[in-house]
Amino acid sequence: MSIIRMEGIRKIYDTGKVKVEALKGIDLDVDAGELVAIVGPSGSGKSTLMNLIGCLDTPSEGIYEIGGDNVAGVTRDQLAEIRNRRVGFVFQNFNLLPHITIVENVELPMLFGGVAVRERRDRAVELLTRVGLGERLDHKPTELSGGQMQRVAIARALAMNPDIILADEPTGNLDTSSGTDIMSIFTDLWKAGRTLVIITHDPALAKRASRIVEIRDGRITSDQRNEEAA
Amino acid sequence: MVTFKDVFRQLIRDVRNEKLRTFLTIFGIVWGTVAISLMLAFGTGLHKNLIKQTAGLGDRIVIAWPGLTSIPYEGLGKGRRLRINEDDIAAVRTQVRGLKAISGEYETNMKLDYAAKTMSVDISGVTAEFGAMRNEIPQSGGRFINELDDHDQRRVMFLGDRLKTNIFGDADPIGKTVLLNQSPFQVIGVLIKKPQDSNYSGPDAEKAFIPSSTFRALNGDKYVDNMIFQAASSGETKQVIKDISAAFGKRLRFDPEDKEALSMWDTTEQFHFFDIFMLAFNGFLGLVGVLTLIVGGIGVSNIMNVVVEERTREIGIKMALGAKSRWILTQFLIETLLVTIFGGAIGFAISLGVCAVFPAQLYEYVGKPEVSPVVALFTALALGIVGLVAGYFPAKEASRLDPVVAMKL
Ligand SMILES: Nc1ncnc2c1ncn2[C@@H]1O[C@H](COP(=O)(O)OP(=O)(O)O)[C@@H](O)[C@H]1O
Ligand SMILES: [Mg+2]
Numbered sequence: 001m002s003i004i005r006m007e008g009i010r011k012i013y014d015t016g017k018v019k020v021e022a023l024k025g026i027d028l029d030v031d032a033g034e035l036v037a038i039v040g041p042s043g044s045g046k047s048t049l050m051n052l053i054g055c056l057d058t059p060s061e062g063i064y065e066i067g068g069d070n071v072a073g074v075t076r077d078q079l080a081e082i083r084n085r086r087v088g089f090v091f092q093n094f095n096l097l098p099h100i101t102i103v104e105n106v107e108l109p110m111l112f113g114g115v116a117v118r119e120r121r122d123r124a125v126e127l128l129t130r131v132g133l134g135e136r137l138d139h140k141p142t143e144l145s146g147g148q149m150q151r152v153a154i155a156r157a158l159a160m161n162p163d164i165i166l167a168d169e170p171t172g173n174l175d176t177s178s179g180t181d182i183m184s185i186f187t188d189l190w191k192a193g194r195t196l197v198i199i200t201h202d203p204a205l206a207k208r209a210s211r212i213v214e215i216r217d218g219r220i221t222s223d224q225r226n227e228e229a230a
Numbered sequence: 231m232v233t234f235k236d237v238f239r240q241l242i243r244d245v246r247n248e249k250l251r252t253f254l255t256i257f258g259i260v261w262g263t264v265a266i267s268l269m270l271a272f273g274t275g276l277h278k279n280l281i282k283q284t285a286g287l288g289d290r291i292v293i294a295w296p297g298l299t300s301i302p303y304e305g306l307g308k309g310r311r312l313r314i315n316e317d318d319i320a321a322v323r324t325q326v327r328g329l330k331a332i333s334g335e336y337e338t339n340m341k342l343d344y345a346a347k348t349m350s351v352d353i354s355g356v357t358a359e360f361g362a363m364r365n366e367i368p369q370s371g372g373r374f375i376n377e378l379d380d381h382d383q384r385r386v387m388f389l390g391d392r393l394k395t396n397i398f399g400d401a402d403p404i405g406k407t408v409l410l411n412q413s414p415f416q417v418i419g420v421l422i423k424k425p426q427d428s429n430y431s432g433p434d435a436e437k438a439f440i441p442s443s444t445f446r447a448l449n450g451d452k453y454v455d456n457m458i459f460q461a462a463s464s465g466e467t468k469q470v471i472k473d474i475s476a477a478f479g480k481r482l483r484f485d486p487e488d489k490e491a492l493s494m495w496d497t498t499e500q501f502h503f504f505d506i507f508m509l510a511f512n513g514f515l516g517l518v519g520v521l522t523l524i525v526g527g528i529g530v531s532n533i534m535n536v537v538v539e540e541r542t543r544e545i546g547i548k549m550a551l552g553a554k555s556r557w558i559l560t561q562f563l564i565e566t567l568l569v570t571i572f573g574g575a576i577g578f579a580i581s582l583g584v585c586a587v588f589p590a591q592l593y594e595y596v597g598k599p600e601v602s603p604v605v606a607l608f609t610a611l612a613l614g615i616v617g618l619v620a621g622y623f624p625a626k627e628a629s630r631l632d633p634v635v636a637m638k639l
Contacts, residue, residue, distance in 0.1 A: 056550055056634040076630075077554045083633070084552020095547050095637060112552040156551070 001068075003163050003195055004030035004053055009062035011048050022048040024218035026062070030164070035190040036197045037209035045218040046199045050168045053197060054087045055079050067163055084113045088157030090167035094149045096141040102128060102152045103137045109159045127155035131185060147178025154185055165189065167198040171205065183208060238564070255533045256573040259613045262526030263577025264584075266519050266609040271585055271599040273515045277508050279597025288364040290464045292471055293430055293495045294457045300490040304483055312482060312491050313453040316442075322477040328466040329474070333360035334454035336445045337431055342438070343409040344397050351393065352437045353410065355445020361388075363460045365424060366434065372404050372419025379418075380441040387415040392435040394420045413448065415440065430456070430495070467498045523609065527616035534566075534621035542628045546636025555629035562625045566618045574610020581606060 011023040022045045030036055038046050051057040052064065055071060058079075064071045067086055071079070083089075088109075096105050106124035115123070128134060131151040133144075141149050150170055157165050167186065171179030183205050190196055190210070198209065206212050207226065214222040296312040319334050336355035341348060360366070361374035366388065368374055379386050387408065394403055403417040421434055431437075445451065461470040471494055472486070479486035545558055581601045588599055628636055 051634045054550075056637075057632045077556075080549060080552050080554045083550060089550060095550070097544060097547060108548065108553075109551045112548070112554070112557065160552070 002029045002031050003067055004028065004197075005063070005065040006053075007063040009049075009052060009059045009064060011045070011052060011057075012060045022218055023052075023059075026218075026220060028213070028220065028223075030195065030197060032163075032195050033190075033193060034195055035187065035208075035210045037206040037212045038197065038199045038215060039201070039203075039206050039212060040215035040221075042201075044215045046215055047168055049215065050166055050197070050199055053164075054089050054166045055083050056089070080112075084109055085160055086163045088160070088162040088165045090150065090153045090157050090165065090170045092169040092172040094141070094146075094153050094173075096149060096152055096156075098140065098142050101138050101140055102133065102144070102155075105141065105152055106156045106159055109156060113160050123159065124155070127158055128152070131155050145178070146174045147181055150174060150178075150182050151185065154182070158189075163195065165194060165196045167196065169199050169201065171200065171202065179205070252569065255530060255537070255569050255617065256576070258526055258530040258533060259570055259573025259610055259617070260577040260580065262523060262530075262613045263574050263606050263609045264580045265522045265526070267578065267581035267601050267606045268584055268599070269515060269518060269522070270605050271581060271601045272596065273512065274602070275593075275597030275599040277511070277597070278600075279593070279595075280504055280508070287429060287497055288458065289362075289460065290467065290498045291363050291458050291460050292467065292474075292497065294459065294474070295493050296454070296456075297490050297493055299484050299488055301485045301488045303479075303485045303488070306483060310484075312478075312484060314457065314478065314482070315452050315454070318478065318481055319454070319457065321481060322474065325477045326470060326473040328462050328470050330460045330462040331359045331363050332457060332459035333357045333363065334442060335360060335456050335458060336442060336449070336451050337455045338445075338449060338451075340411050342397070343412075344406070347397060349396065352432050353445070354431075354437055354439045355442045355449075355451070356439050357442050360442075360458055361439075363458050364434070366439065367422045367424065368419035369422050371402070372417075374419055375439060375441050380443050383443045383447055384441060385410075385413060385415045385444055386418045386441065388419045388439040389417060389421065390433070390435040390437045391421045391423050392433075393438060410438075410440070411448065464498050467496060471496060519609075523612055523616075526613055530613050530617040531619070531621075534617045535624060538621055538624035538628060541625075542631075542636050545625070545628045546631070546633050546638075549629065549633040550637060555626070558629045559622070559625060562621055563618070566614060566621055570610055570614025570617065573613070574606060577610060578603065578606035 006026050006028040009023055009026040009028075010021065013020040013022055026049060028049075038049070040046055048057070052059050053066075055066070058071070066082060069082075071082070074082070089095075096102070097108070103121065103124045106127055107120045110120040110123065125134070125137060128137060131154055133148060133151055133155070136144065136148070141152060144152070150173075153170075154165075157167075165186075170186070171182050174182060179202070186196055186198060187208055198205075200206055207228070210226055212222070212224050212226055213220055296314050299306070299308050299310045299312065302308050314334070316334060319332060323329065323332055333356060338353055339350055340353045342351045356375065357380050358374065358376045366374050368388070369391070372388075374388050375386065378384070387410070389397070389403065397403070397408065398406070403420060406417050407414045408417065409415070424434070440448075459470070459474065461467040475486040475492055475494075478484070478492055479488070484491040548558060549555070578601065585599045585601055590598075
């Protein structure tokens with residue numbers, strides 16, 4: 001079953017003076033259980049595509065269905081609900097709230113999702129323990145290393161048990177060894193049956209994915225299964 | 231469901247984390263509240279003081295003297311002497327609506343002895359009501375004549391401050407006994423030094439007051455020398471004067487239009503000038519207040535704007551995680567509300583504190599400043615609304631952005 005289905009997706013940024021066509025017609029299906037690596041040069045439209053998949057932004061044209069539901073014409077509140085329940089996002093620059101503890105950060109999606117206080121806390125603790133931060137629950141993000149912050153972000157992405165995990169250059173701000181650690185967490189999640197889409201510059205990391213999609217200048221230029229995955 | 235508790239917990243966190251901004255916002259509201267509360271507090275104090283200064287004679291009272299009739303009435307000739315006793319006053323008191331207080335006054339000159347001194351003193355026989363109407367305020371440690379004194383015909387005496395100095399010098403007279411026509415009287419209080427620029431039978435500072443009933447028993451008087459009365463509000467004074475004339479006229483059978491039978495002095499007339507003056511003064515204060523509010527409001531709204539600007543990224547992240555715009559706006563609303571209440575309360579407390587430590591020696595000149603909770607509430611509310619408007623709309627804008635845009639801002 002495909003979780004993501006895109007057909008003829010175009011995205012045009014209108015900055016007033018100039019119009020930039022970041023995506024020029026994307027057709028993409030992602031099935032449950034896939035680990036998709038998206039590669040391509042900087043400025044080719046990878047992040048734009050990822051933001052559309054995650055419903056952080058809306059396409060200028062084309063059809064987009066997530067979990068079988070068409071995203072076109074839904075209200076802003078419904079979009080918020082989709083982001084909350086179906087998608088877990090991991091960003092290159094972490095996007096954690098700096099002033100609250102990491103447990104509270106992980107609790108946030110559950111707060112918006114209406115999970116009860118106790119359950120929220122228990123699940124946040126459990127997830128953070130699973131990514132190896134069980135000893136630092138009451139730390140603020142700023143007190144952690146980059147690799148640790150990204151692990152918090154992963155725990156947060158898992159909080160609502162989403163259909164799909166999206167990661168936009170999750171290792172881009174990390175040193176090689178913590179990057180490898182983070183990638184291992186993603187592959188472990190994939191082996192446990194989760195669906196992931198990860199943007200990466202690093203060919204070594206891409207090799208661990210089950211499918212590699214290459215984007216150039218707003219178009220998909222190559223889409224290959226990777227038999228030697230993980 | 232996102233509960234109020236969730237919003238509240240989030241708020242506590244935010245306030246804790248945004249110490250400087252929260253502090254600045256609260257400071258703006260506190261400052262505005264203090265400035266306006268204190269200004270109006272001193273304005274009110276000054277106003278009251280002004281009234282008190284001119285009210286040395288009494289608090290918007292009317293003085294009435296029974297005299298000779300000048301118009302024939304119901305077969306009775308003119309030139310008849312009008313005599314008013316306590317029963318007449320008691321009867322009229324119940325008949326006139328809008329009459330707040332009325333008291334007869336009996337006057338004579340008596341011989342007063344204390345130690346080696348003997349002097350001739352103006353004595354007034356009056357009631358407790360008289361004291362309130364005529365602003366006979368005792369110095370600390372003493373009191374004016376009360377209802378029990380009058381009821382029990384007690385031999386007690388309240389002294390004018392200059393008279394007290396004449397008799398006792400600097401010594402404390404409270405509890406001392408003086409002789410009035412050879413009868414012993416105990417001193418219960420001394421008048422504060424009060425400004426009195428008009429009088430009808432000598433300044434109060436040089437008189438002594440004893441209970442009305444005691445006076446009558448001592449001198450065998452039955453009829454008042456004059457009466458003092460006061461309307462419930464100064465606006466009703468004219469009507470009360472008419473009704474009093476009519477009530478006495480009916481009871482004692484004289485023409486209510488007969489200005490000589492019962493002649494009156496309406497002291498409220500001299501207050502009209504001050505009313506106009508205070509209106510202008512309050513207008514000025516109001517203007518200053520509005521300007522203060524505007525300046526304070528600009529401060530608060532600037533801070534709120536910065537808050538939203540700085541928080542746009544945070545709002546973006548929250549929306550990316552699934553927060554609906556309602557959630558974000560509710561948080562903003564409650565936050566502004568609590569900050570307003572908190573700031574207003576602190577401002578009110580500070581204003582109270584300033585008034586409390588304001589030196590009492592200065593009351594004589596500028597009056598006693600009085601903080602109005604209503605003013606403080608409205609000021610804080612006005613500033614809160616400014617902050618809300620300044621914060622709410624940018625927050626609404628931010629929550630309308632696509633999360634990805636908000637996050638990048
Ligand atoms: N918010 C935006 N406004 C205008 N242009 C944008 C915006 N975001 C991205 N772009 C443009 O769209 C193109 C694709 O950008 P992006 O998706 O970030 O590429 P990548 O993630 O592959 O580096 C670039 O040319 C970029 O300048
Ligand atoms: Mg990018």
